[in-house]
Amino acid sequence: MTEEEYILSHIDAEPPLLARIDHDTHVRMIYWHMCSGHLQGRLLKMLVRMTGARKVLEIGTFSAYATLCLAEGMADDDCHVDTIELNDETEDFIRDNLAASPYGCRVSLHIGDARDVIATLPADYDLIYIDANKRQYVDYYEPALAHLRAGGFLVADNTLWADKVIDPDCHDAQTEGIRAFNDLVAADTRVEKVILPLRDGLTLIHKLPVSV
Numbered sequence: 001m002t003e004e005e006y007i008l009s010h011i012d013a014e015p016p017l018l019a020r021i022d023h024d025t026h027v028r029m030i031y032w033h034m035c036s037g038h039l040q041g042r043l044l045k046m047l048v049r050m051t052g053a054r055k056v057l058e059i060g061t062f063s064a065y066a067t068l069c070l071a072e073g074m075a076d077d078d079c080h081v082d083t084i085e086l087n088d089e090t091e092d093f094i095r096d097n098l099a100a101s102p103y104g105c106r107v108s109l110h111i112g113d114a115r116d117v118i119a120t121l122p123a124d125y126d127l128i129y130i131d132a133n134k135r136q137y138v139d140y141y142e143p144a145l146a147h148l149r150a151g152g153f154l155v156a157d158n159t160l161w162a163d164k165v166i167d168p169d170c171h172d173a174q175t176e177g178i179r180a181f182n183d184l185v186a187a188d189t190r191v192e193k194v195i196l197p198l199r200d201g202l203t204l205i206h207k208l209p210v211s212v
Contacts, residue, residue: 014038021097025063041069048073053126059114060132061085064097071103081107084114118143131157134174137181150209160201
């Protein structure tokens with residue numbers, strides 16, 4: 001038994017619908033490995049529960065696996081997830097997955113460039129999850145932070161990027177984008193931050209209350 005198999009056998013089971021979405025993502029999507037999956041999905045659900053988040057923004061819907069985990073962690077149907085996806089070719093797949101879930105009613109899908117869509121959304125989210133174009137993480141950061149309430153949490157995925165961020169020979173655009181984001185967050189005194197070595201790296205960022 002591998003470490004991953006041991007972990008998965010000792011945490012909450014993956015809901016059947018999410019297992020199907022994960023399978024369908026592997027079959028239908030080119031970058032199937034981007035699906036959050038069982039362990040990260042259960043963590044996202046728990047983060048929403050732990051923070052009591054009632055308003056969540058997700059940047060990067062992909063196949064809506066993580067979206068539904070975020071919605072599942074909410075207290076009731078008066079809570080809401082706004083999720084933004086750039087690729088309009090996946091819209092039907094996403095909407096089918098949302099419609100199949102009892103938590104899909106808590107989700108609003110926005111198709112478009114997150115840098116444009118965020119400006120049209122309310123500025124009081126409790127939790128924001130970023131899992132989109134790695135080249136643009138720096139571009140997402142300030143608008144996302146501005147739309148996050150004081151005391152709220154921002155969660156950024158893929159911040160270790162298969163350990164490429166520590167490889168001095170890696171200079172592709174995605175790796176450089178993640179490096180720049182990590183450096184930006186590390187130097188930001190407005191937030192507390194910690195990187196978890198979960199899968200491809202997950203950064204938890206806490207927006208500090210403004211000092212009077």
